[in-house]
Amino acid sequence: MKILVTVAEVATVDDEFEIDGTEIADQYLNADLNEWDDYAIEEAVQLQEGGVADEVVTVTIGPEESEQTIRQALAKGADRAIRVWDESLEGVDLLDVRAKTEILKAVVAEEEPDLILSGVQTGDDSWMATGVSLAESLDFQWSAVVNDLDHDLEDGTASVRRELEGGVEELSEVDLPAVLTIQTGINEPRYASLRGIRQAQRKPLDAKTLDDIGVDAGVVDGSLELTDMYEPESESDATVWEGSAEETAGELAEMLREKGVTA
Amino acid sequence: MTDVLAIADHRRGELRPVSYELATAGRELADETGGDLHLAVISGAVDEFGEKLAREGVDVVHTVADGEEFNHDVYVQAIEQLVDTIDPQYVLVPNSVNGLDYAPAVAGRLDLSIVTDVVDLAVDGDSLIATREMYGGKVETTTELDAGTALATIREGEWPEAEGTADASIEAFDAEIDEDAVGSTVTGFEEVAGGDVDISEADLLVSIGRGIEEEENLDLIRDLVDALDATLSSSRPIVDNGWLPANRQVGQSGKVVTPDVYIAIGISGAVQHVAGMKGSDTIVAINTDPNAPIMDIADYAIHDDLFDVVPALIEEFQ
Numbered sequence: 380m381k382i383l384v385t386v387a388e389v390a391t392v393d394d395e396f397e398i399d400g401t402e403i404a405d406q407y408l409n410a411d412l413n414e415w416d417d418y419a420i421e422e423a424v425q426l427q428e429g430g431v432a433d434e435v436v437t438v439t440i441g442p443e444e445s446e447q448t449i450r451q452a453l454a455k456g457a458d459r460a461i462r463v464w465d466e467s468l469e470g471v472d473l474l475d476v477r478a479k480t481e482i483l484k485a486v487v488a489e490e491e492p493d494l495i496l497s498g499v500q501t502g503d504d505s506w507m508a509t510g511v512s513l514a515e516s517l518d519f520q521w522s523a524v525v526n527d528l529d530h531d532l533e534d535g536t537a538s539v540r541r542e543l544e545g546g547v548e549e550l551s552e553v554d555l556p557a558v559l560t561i562q563t564g565i566n567e568p569r570y571a572s573l574r575g576i577r578q579a580q581r582k583p584l585d586a587k588t589l590d591d592i593g594v595d596a597g598v599v600d601g602s603l604e605l606t607d608m609y610e611p612e613s614e615s616d617a618t619v620w621e622g623s624a625e626e627t628a629g630e631l632a633e634m635l636r637e638k639g640v641t642a
Numbered sequence: 643m644t645d646v647l648a649i650a651d652h653r654r655g656e657l658r659p660v661s662y663e664l665a666t667a668g669r670e671l672a673d674e675t676g677g678d679l680h681l682a683v684i685s686g687a688v689d690e691f692g693e694k695l696a697r698e699g700v701d702v703v704h705t706v707a708d709g710e711e712f713n714h715d716v717y718v719q720a721i722e723q724l725v726d727t728i729d730p731q732y733v734l735v736p737n738s739v740n741g742l743d744y745a746p747a748v749a750g751r752l753d754l755s756i757v758t759d760v761v762d763l764a765v766d767g768d769s770l771i772a773t774r775e776m777y778g779g780k781v782e783t784t785t786e787l788d789a790g791t792a793l794a795t796i797r798e799g800e801w802p803e804a805e806g807t808a809d810a811s812i813e814a815f816d817a818e819i820d821e822d823a824v825g826s827t828v829t830g831f832e833e834v835a836g837g838d839v840d841i842s843e844a845d846l847l848v849s850i851g852r853g854i855e856e857e858e859n860l861d862l863i864r865d866l867v868d869a870l871d872a873t874l875s876s877s878r879p880i881v882d883n884g885w886l887p888a889n890r891q892v893g894q895s896g897k898v899v900t901p902d903v904y905i906a907i908g909i910s911g912a913v914q915h916v917a918g919m920k921g922s923d924t925i926v927a928i929n930t931d932p933n934a935p936i937m938d939i940a941d942y943a944i945h946d947d948l949f950d951v952v953p954a955l956i957e958e959f960q
């Protein structure tokens with residue numbers, strides 16, 4: 380069985396930052412492996428270690444700089460990686476779900492995986508839609524927000540738990556091939572070992588353009604446009620205690636005592 | 643082509659409150675497009691649900707009787723047929739776990755543009771303007787969709803629930819569900835997060851987030867909990883890391899808590915966390931980042947390092 384994992388590089392923002400047009404200025408952004416994808420990679424690698432999967436391939440839509448993040452996935456145990464990037468994607472603030480779906484779909488057509496694992500969301504734009512959209516476009520089955528996967532996939536179905544609101548989980552059976560969107564906490568993502576990091580440098584990482592995978596650059600021009608970005612007006616009417624830690628702790632202690640905390 | 647279709651959310655025999663919030667959001671949108679608001683409820687006790695959903699602002703309630711519990715394949719097929727019949731300009735879906743399990747597929751199937759987790763919606767000519775957050779709530783953005791028809795998933799708790807009753811017509815919608823296209827089956831439900839403590843019963847919660855950095859550092863927080871005779875809770879990453887059991891997690895997928903005092907330490911205040919604690923009487927935030935979203939709902943704040951403040955606070959109670 381072959382597993383494809385979608386891996387995104389996301390940006391995290393410094394505490395202090397400035398907005399430049401519809402973007403946060405570059406110097407305040409830090410690149411990171413998407414938290415949810417980290418769990419998806421781990422799940423795939425565990426399936427491989429358990430003898431269920433023969434090959435784990437990652438796919439990323441991202442520029443050359445994202446290879447650092449992709450190597451992390453390889454260091455954690457993925458066998459090889461595909462990175463799709465194109466001039467036409469340069470400077471696009473917001474790639475809509477349809478475009479991401481078309482690009483990933485073309486890679487799936489080449490790779491023919493039995494199972495696709497993606498993250499529930501990316502930590503920066505929190506779109507939460509690509510995995511399910513991809514499944515639909517492929518005529519695959521799917522399940523969103525999966526926090527447990529039974530590794531016995533032999534009979535062509537996956538038994539999963541979906542994490543619903545309020546501490547309720549839904550148990551369901553999904554026919555393969557399928558896309559599962561993976562929730563944090565499903566496993567304990569490993570840190571890459573030194574050996575893993577060394578090996579990752581030699582693992583295949585194929586860069587492809589849209590043309591290479593047969594996708595028309597026109598898909599990039601979606602019907603969505605990011606028109607504004609701003610810091611939300613603070614709704615805070617909090618009393619801010621200032622001063623040294625002793626002073627602020629003292630204020631907090633006083634408030635707690637007023638509320639009857641005496642311990 | 644000016645109508646709005648919204649899809650109600652229910653689970654295990656109960657409508658979820660977001661269904662009524664959708665009625666409000668849908669009405670606002672329909673007022674802007676000049677169309678009708680259709681609310682559809684799919685599977686389960688649809689007749690009972692249909693009556694309840696006929697609140698102010700709703701023009702038509704469509705009940706689709708196929709299936710008991712949520713199944714995304716049934717939803718996708720039913721919504722496809724509802725859209726064919728009603729021909730709405732906009733489709734609204736809750737940004738719930740189930741909503742996210744079918745909305746992207748509906749958008750794909752019908753070739754609609756999709757925008758998720760919106761907190762505000764407006765119409766400008768032919769465009770839909772959606773407001774949504776990025777970077778865990780640090781910034782807000784507006785996204786313009788210039789497509790004729792579009793689907794938006796709305797964040798729970800952003801619109802008030804529609805009240806009252808309307809003389810909406812309640813119509814049974816006859817969907818044809820192709821059972822062969824149903825590739826997933828729900829086999830059951832389980833409540834998690836039981837166990838030794840019930841954090842929702844506590845009067846004073848000390849809640850810890852990723853700012854604690856290492857598992858060993860939790861001892862510091864345990865000392866504080868002891869000093870204050872409080873109960874320990876946490877944000878999700880702490881539970882995901884296996885540092886605390888699931889019954890300590892506050893938030894959308896954990897517990898909803900309403901203590902007298904909630905002390906959030908090293909917690910940023912992501913929407914899924916806030917969903918579980920915003921009803922607390924008094925909220926204190928200790929965070930190095932003065933712009934962390936948790937500050938929006940805090941009553942008292944300390945913009946400082948928890949590793950300095952917490953020891954000082956323990957000192958106060960010894």
Ligand SMILES: Cc1cc2nc3c(=O)[nH]c(=O)nc-3n(C[C@H](O)[C@H](O)[C@H](O)COP(=O)(O)OP(=O)(O)OC[C@H]3O[C@@H](n4cnc5c(N)ncnc54)[C@H](O)[C@@H]3O)c2cc1C
Pocket residue numbers: 499500524778850851852853854876877878879891892893894895896897907908909910911912913914915918928929930931934946947948949
């Ligand atoms: C479907 C779904 C369901 C979810 N359900 C839940 C849920 O039920 N509950 C939940 O909590 N989350 C939930 N999440 C996750 C949520 O989106 C956030 O990722 C999570 O709440 C972040 O936790 P945090 O605030 O502890 O960590 P972070 O967002 O990483 O914040 C850490 C904070 O600590 C501060 N900090 C760092 N160091 C220090 C220091 N030395 N002193 C003081 N402050 C410091 C930082 O400034 C930052 O604000 C869910 C997500 C999804 C997609």
